[in-house]
Amino acid sequence: MTVTSAPTRARVVVADDDVNVRDALCELLEHRGCAVVGRATDGAEAVTVTSDTDPDVVLMDLRMPGVDGISACRQIKDRFPTTQVIILSAYDDESFRELADGIGVYCYLVKGCPGELILDMVVRAFRMKREVEAKETGD
Amino acid sequence: MTSTNRPGGRSVPLAVLILAVTLLALSLVLAVHQRERARAALDHRLTTMVGEETALLDNYFERARSIALITSHNPAFEDFYETPGGRVAKLQAGGPLIEEAYDALAYLQVLFPTSIGEACFIDVGGAENARVVRGEYATLGDLAPDESGNPFFGPTFAMGQGDVYQAEPYVSPDTGEWVISNSTIIPTGEGSKRAIVHFEVTVESFRETAATFGDDAVIRVVDAPTGAVVIDSRYEQAVGAPLGRTQDHRFGWLSQVEQSSGIRTLDGARTAFGRLSPTLGNANTWFVVATAPEIPFVDSVGLVPIVLTVVALVLLLIGGMNSVRVSRTIRQQNRRLEEQGERLEKAQSERGRLLRQAVEAAEDERRRIAAELHDGPIQDLTAIDLRLEPLRLDLEETEQPGSASLRDAQERIRHEIAELRRLIARLRPPALDERGLEAALADQARLVTNSSEVVCRLSSKLAERLDETVETIVYRVAQEALTNVVKHANASHADLSLYHRNGSVVLEVRDNGVGFDVSKLDELLGGGHFGLASMRERVEMAGGAWLVESHPGGGTCIRAEVPR
Numbered sequence: 001m002t003v004t005s006a007p008t009r010a011r012v013v014v015a016d017d018d019v020n021v022r023d024a025l026c027e028l029l030e031h032r033g034c035a036v037v038g039r040a041t042d043g044a045e046a047v048t049v050t051s052d053t054d055p056d057v058v059l060m061d062l063r064m065p066g067v068d069g070i071s072a073c074r075q076i077k078d079r080f081p082t083t084q085v086i087i088l089s090a091y092d093d094e095s096f097r098e099l100a101d102g103i104g105v106y107c108y109l110v111k112g113c114p115g116e117l118i119l120d121m122v123v124r125a126f127r128m129k130r131e132v133e134a135k136e137t138g139d
Numbered sequence: 140m141t142s143t144n145r146p147g148g149r150s151v152p153l154a155v156l157i158l159a160v161t162l163l164a165l166s167l168v169l170a171v172h173q174r175e176r177a178r179a180a181l182d183h184r185l186t187t188m189v190g191e192e193t194a195l196l197d198n199y200f201e202r203a204r205s206i207a208l209i210t211s212h213n214p215a216f217e218d219f220y221e222t223p224g225g226r227v228a229k230l231q232a233g234g235p236l237i238e239e240a241y242d243a244l245a246y247l248q249v250l251f252p253t254s255i256g257e258a259c260f261i262d263v264g265g266a267e268n269a270r271v272v273r274g275e276y277a278t279l280g281d282l283a284p285d286e287s288g289n290p291f292f293g294p295t296f297a298m299g300q301g302d303v304y305q306a307e308p309y310v311s312p313d314t315g316e317w318v319i320s321n322s323t324i325i326p327t328g329e330g331s332k333r334a335i336v337h338f339e340v341t342v343e344s345f346r347e348t349a350a351t352f353g354d355d356a357v358i359r360v361v362d363a364p365t366g367a368v369v370i371d372s373r374y375e376q377a378v379g380a381p382l383g384r385t386q387d388h389r390f391g392w393l394s395q396v397e398q399s400s401g402i403r404t405l406d407g408a409r410t411a412f413g414r415l416s417p418t419l420g421n422a423n424t425w426f427v428v429a430t431a432p433e434i435p436f437v438d439s440v441g442l443v444p445i446v447l448t449v450v451a452l453v454l455l456l457i458g459g460m461n462s463v464r465v466s467r468t469i470r471q472q473n474r475r476l477e478e479q480g481e482r483l484e485k486a487q488s489e490r491g492r493l494l495r496q497a498v499e500a501a502e503d504e505r506r507r508i509a510a511e512l513h514d515g516p517i518q519d520l521t522a523i524d525l526r527l528e529p530l531r532l533d534l535e536e537t538e539q540p541g542s543a544s545l546r547d548a549q550e551r552i553r554h555e556i557a558e559l560r561r562l563i564a565r566l567r568p569p570a571l572d573e574r575g576l577e578a579a580l581a582d583q584a585r586l587v588t589n590s591s592e593v594v595c596r597l598s599s600k601l602a603e604r605l606d607e608t609v610e611t612i613v614y615r616v617a618q619e620a621l622t623n624v625v626k627h628a629n630a631s632h633a634d635l636s637l638y639h640r641n642g643s644v645v646l647e648v649r650d651n652g653v654g655f656d657v658s659k660l661d662e663l664l665g666g667g668h669f670g671l672a673s674m675r676e677r678v679e680m681a682g683g684a685w686l687v688e689s690h691p692g693g694g695t696c697i698r699a700e701v702p703r
Contacts (some may be wrong), residue, residue, distance in 0.1 A: 018514070020522035031529040063513065063569070090517045092560050094585050095570045095578035111521040112556030114549070115528030 004037070010126035013038040013053060015046035015072065016061040016088070025059060025088075025118070032119050035125075043067030047075045055083060057106075057125045059118070062089035062096060070099060077104050082132045084125035088118065155458035159451040166447035170436075177439035178409075181431060182402050185411035188352050188429040189400065193413040195348055196360070203321045203340060204303040206250055211336045215239035215261060216325045219268065220333050226262060230279055237269060244271040246456070247338050254344030257315040260325075261286050263296065272313050291320040293333050298420060300326045305421040307362075308342050308369060308382055315378045317342040319423065342369070343376040356431040359390070363414070363424040366391030387565055393426045408432050494680045495608070502567070502611050509567040517559050524552045550634035568614075576610040577601050578622050580617055580635055587633065591625045593650070599637040605644055608700050612677045613637075613646045616685075616699045619670040628652025628695060643683065644703055649696040654689040674699065 012034050016022040019041075026036045038049035043060075044067040050058055058076060062069035073085045084106040089096065092110045100108045106125040109118060214629035219240055222229060229236055248271070265287030270277040286292055292307040298304055306320040320563040325334045349372040351357035360370035360383070368384040370376070376383065389405070393412060400413040408430045462523045527549055532692040534542035537623065563569070566584070571579035577599045587595040604610070617635060624633045630652030638645050655663075663671055671687070674697070678685040683701035 005201035007662060018518040018522065021518050021525065024522040026523050028528050032532070041298050053595045063573075090513050090521070090556075090563075092557075093564070093568065093570045093578075095574050095582050099574065110560070111517060112524070112553045112560070114553070115525050116532070118525075 009035045010034045010057055010122055011053070011055045012122060013040065013049050013055040013058045014041035015043070015049075015058060015064070015069070017041050017064040018061075021061075028115050028119065029059075029122065034119075034122060043069055043072030046072045047079075050076050050080060050083060054080070056129045057122050058083060058085045059122065060085055060087055060105075062087060062091060066092065070103065073100070073103050073105055082129050082136070084129050086118075086121055086125055147224065154206075155454050155461065159454035159458060162447050162451035162454065166444040166451065169441075169447065170444040173441045173444060174436070174439040177434045181409055181434055185409055185431055186400070186402060186413075187427040188322070188356055188358060189413040189427050190194070190413045192349055192352070192358055192360075192427045192429070193415055195423060196345065196425065196427065197416050199340070199345070200305055200415075200418060200423075203305065203319075204418070204420070206247065207303045207321045207323045207336065207338070208301065210243060210247060211323045211325050213240075213243040215243050216334065216336065217327055217588055219260075220327070226266075226268070228284070230268065233279075240269045241271060242274050243273060244269055244336070244338070245276070247271075248274045251338075253523050254340045255312050256316055256318055256339045256341055258338035259286070260334060260335070260336055261292070263332055265292065268334065270313075289320075291337060294334075294422070295322040295324065295337070298324065298330055300324050300330065300332075303420050305418075305423065307422045308367075309570060311339050314339070314341075317376055317382050329634065339669045341376070346372060346374075346376055348372050352429075358428050359384075359428040359430070361390045361393055361412075361426045361428050363394055363426055366394055369425070390428055393428070404433065405430070432490055450490075473532060491680050491682070494550075494676070498612075498677065498680065501609065505566040506572070509563045509569070511557050512563050512566075513569075517556055519564075520552050520556050520559075523551050570615055571610060576614055577603040577637065579610075580637065583614075583618060583621060584635055587621050587625060593621075593625055593628075593630055593633050595621065595624075595633045595635065597625070597635045597637070599635075600639065601637050605703060609681065609703060610684075613644060613699065615677055616674045616697070617646055619647060619674050620697045623670060624648070624652060624695075626651045628654075630694070640700070642703060643700045646699045646701075647696060649694065651694045654691050654693045654695050656691055657687060657689050660687060 010033075010116075012029055012121060014022055014025045014029070014036055016025065023040055026039065029036055037053040037055050037090075041047035041048045042064045045096075047056060047067070058073075060069045060073055067075075069087060069089065073087070076083055076085055080083070081104075087096075087100050087105050087108045088111060089108070090111045099109045106128060107121050109121060166510065203363075215236075219229065219236055222236055224232075240260050244260060246257055249257045257270065257272045260268040262268055265285040267277070267282040267286055270282060289312075290309050291304055294306065295304040301323075303321055305322040308317045308319055310316070311318045317575060318341055320337060320339050322335050322337035324332050325336060327333060340593070345360065349360070349370060352358055352372065358370075358372040359368050361367065365385075366388045367382075368387045368390065369382055371384050371387075374384065390412075396412070400411075402409060402411040404410065409432075410428060410430045412426050413426045415423070415427065417424065497578075527545060531542055531549065532544040534540075543592050564582075568579045568582060570582050577597075580599070581597050584595040584597045587593055605613075621633060621635075624630050628650045630650035633648065633650040636645075636647040638650070660671070675685040678699045678701060681701050683699060685700075686698045688698070689695035
């Protein structure tokens, strides 16, 4: 019998087509104790990396070449329902927020928001995933 | 080459046509009038002829009657019988007794110098006592022993003294001519009927009289009971020939007429008739008939109507030619107008295409700039902010100086990011491309509500996305209209409505603001105020319709209807 202890660090995949933003996010997350387990430059890669790494949280941009963030989120939530997805987009339109809510993302953040907020949301999402998984295990 | 449109071009042929028709009508009236006048003149002439001829014949019969009576009163005839002795003996004796009787008969030749043929003195037994033929005295041996078979003999003795019998025409045994007999009883004091005097007048003498009327009219004397023509002014009554034109029965109808005179058209000829006065003892019941051909139309109407008709026809010809020319000119002008219309339509189409290209190019440029802002400065500033975040967090945790300045700098960066985001939204709202018109307008409505005093709501009945250009046009119209509402309407509410109608998408932007006087709309459009001109141009460019309804104090409704 193998006993797996619950991870204490959030395992995060960062998906953004802008390399500067992607690197800055990874640097910030790791600096604050998160484990960046994967990086993606578009929606399709984000789905693949998520599938490969089974992260707790996916930090996803919306506007990316090829498969966009919304489509990628939908695929991830379909295949990995407990994985929490946080949208980090330059768009601040309500219609995108409603769309994201409809898919079941954890939250919708707008680029330009404080880094602390991003970190806070990642941690909260991580806990959410833990709670969901705990409930599922308990069931 | 340019053409000039003559305003009065069509009125010239019309005036000519009216003049021609008027002249035609005038010539017709004149022709009818002239023809009636000519007919009246002809009728008058014929009626006069009939009257004169009838009077002549009446006069003849009356005169002959009088002369017969006067002659019968000559004492020579009575003396012949009053003288004692037998008739034959007295005739054989000759002498003054019988010569006076001969002289009395011969005197008739003086009274009827050209027309009298034979005159005689006849005994009641039918034997002639004396006879004069054309002034020649008969000898005793020439006297006829029995004249009682002649047509006048019996009827004369049947009459009383003082009456004259005027027999129907017959051929005289003495002259062979057609004659009319006049005979009367020789009066005696005793009232006995011992003898008659008798003289014959030729029918030809009547014809000669009638022929004096001359010209183209024909005078006929018609026997009323048979309708036979007994005298025809054109044909001499030759010796040995039948009387008149007895086979000509065209006037048989006269036996049916009741009136004594009249006129009518018969076989293309005007025919006037008059009845001779009936007289006791006159066996001839005659009508006088005068005929003349109807006057030919041209002769009757005269020159003026014909000239007017010719002028009218010439005018019609001129008018017709002018009409043809005007019609050709109108067709040419219509063709030019059509060509100009086609060119104008083509130019408008080209203008619309260029406008559409310009608008689409502007939208593309907006989209490109928005994308560059999104992919460039926003991402870069975001990355910078995120890279500064660990440093600021470390400084704050270690309570080292500079953390506050760093926080200020980050907030400044975020503010710039927010400004850039608003700029992107104005340039080309990402929702319009990513999620469509309805989502973009919903965002716009929320933006207005959140950023102004106007509560904006969207009501949409669109089931699917529209053509990209149509969505862009409608979105820009709504954006412009809402900008006006916020800036100028002083409204508390604005309602956006989207729906389909007759193959078009309709956008309504209705507010409850101060409104304005739409009679000044052209002025506002001309001045380019409020973006109205821009809105209308975009809609019309897409082949749509743009309408504004407003009045002071009653809010404004802008309606754009764009084909899908």
